[in-house]
Amino acid sequence: MIVHTVGELLRHWRQRRGVSQLDLAIAADVSARHVSLVETGRSRPSAEMILRLAEQLHVPLRDRNRLLLAGGFAPRYAERPLDDTALAAARDAVRRVLRAHEPYPALVFDRRWNIVMTNRAVEPFLAQVAPELLRPPVNLVRLGLDPRGFASMVVNLADVRAVFRSRIGRQLAVAPDPELTALYEELLGSDPRDAPGPRVESDVLIPMILRVGGRELRLFSTITTFGTPMDITLDEVAIESYYPADAESAAFFGTREPGASR
Structure with a gap:
């Protein structure tokens, strides 16, 4: 089983969306260097930073939870049945x-x-x-x-x-x-x-x-x-x-x- 780091997952989503590190950085109001450090694992992002980047990449809520788990944080979004x-x-x-x-x-x-x-x-x-x-x-x-x-x-x-x-x-x-x-x-x-x-x-x-x-x-x-x-x-x-x-x-x-x- 391959376990991906939060940086690898964020890079995957960024590339899937066809967005450059600079474009993502501008949209998320952070530096391009910080995005690069997060993706390479040289900087550990906070839960808020993970969600900020995920928001700009239009990552579905289910996958935002996976990003949080990969970053060492608890999931943020519940999945309840519709009759809950x-x-x-x-x-x-x-x-x-x-x-x-x-x-x-x-x-x-x-x-x-x-x-x-x-x-x-x-x-x-x-x-x-x-x-x-x-x-x-x-x-x-x-x-x-x-x-x-x-x-x-x-x-x-x-x-x-x-x-x-x-x-x-x-x-x-x-x-x-x-x-x-x-x-x-x-x-x-x-x-x-x-x-x-x-x-x-x-x-x-x-x-x-x-x-x-x-x-x-x-x-x-x-x-x-x-x-x-x-x-x-x-x-x-x-x-x-x-x-x-x-x-x-x-x-x-x-x-x-x-x-x-x-």
């Missing part, structure tokens, strides 16, 4: 967002794309999924790409795979994770289904097109995250909210055409 009493206010906020988005689907997933919460509008879609895919933890990527899940309903599956590939690729570039890497390689590696095909024409965005009950639903989504989390769980969860992209899809949910005046 300490997260009651945040959990209530998430539930409010999910409920307010009805009758459109919305769900919450963690850093490995496991679904944590959903609103009631998701339930009719899950009813068409094979039971084995609904055993916890239910993974959104697997659910979306498995033929027993949503893949059989997705008209533009190549587009959806490309979106998953792009989003998870960016996520891994920011914070490597072995389990997420394995999921990426299993479901998003080279696949014959990725051969070029007809693209969905759109001037704004590429929707996900689902064929449900003989109708085609066109949906696009937005992502919501917590702005200033101090808990690892809150730092890693995201809310994905789906919206109808045309009048026919809005009618399916019993609502007006998106953007239509009242």
Whole structure:
């Protein structure tokens, strides 16, 4: 087992971000020489200095704890389950967002794309999924790409795979994770289904097109995250909210055409 020093880990994150020692020093309001001494192990940084450098490097909270441990300090950020009493206010906020988005689907997933919460509008879609895919933890990527899940309903599956590939690729570039890497390689590696095909024409965005009950639903989504989390769980969860992209899809949910005046 290789044990890295705090300086080695900081250098790793700096290089991953493509930042020079001088640029990091300026952003953190320290000297470039001090950054160099920390990275080479000739200066032992305080916990505050570790966190200051980590903040400028946009290091995730989970990895900031690892930096602190490598520097000989106790972890600073707790990782509580979402149903913990300490997260009651945040959990209530998430539930409010999910409920307010009805009758459109919305769900919450963690850093490995496991679904944590959903609103009631998701339930009719899950009813068409094979039971084995609904055993916890239910993974959104697997659910979306498995033929027993949503893949059989997705008209533009190549587009959806490309979106998953792009989003998870960016996520891994920011914070490597072995389990997420394995999921990426299993479901998003080279696949014959990725051969070029007809693209969905759109001037704004590429929707996900689902064929449900003989109708085609066109949906696009937005992502919501917590702005200033101090808990690892809150730092890693995201809310994905789906919206109808045309009048026919809005009618399916019993609502007006998106953007239509009242």
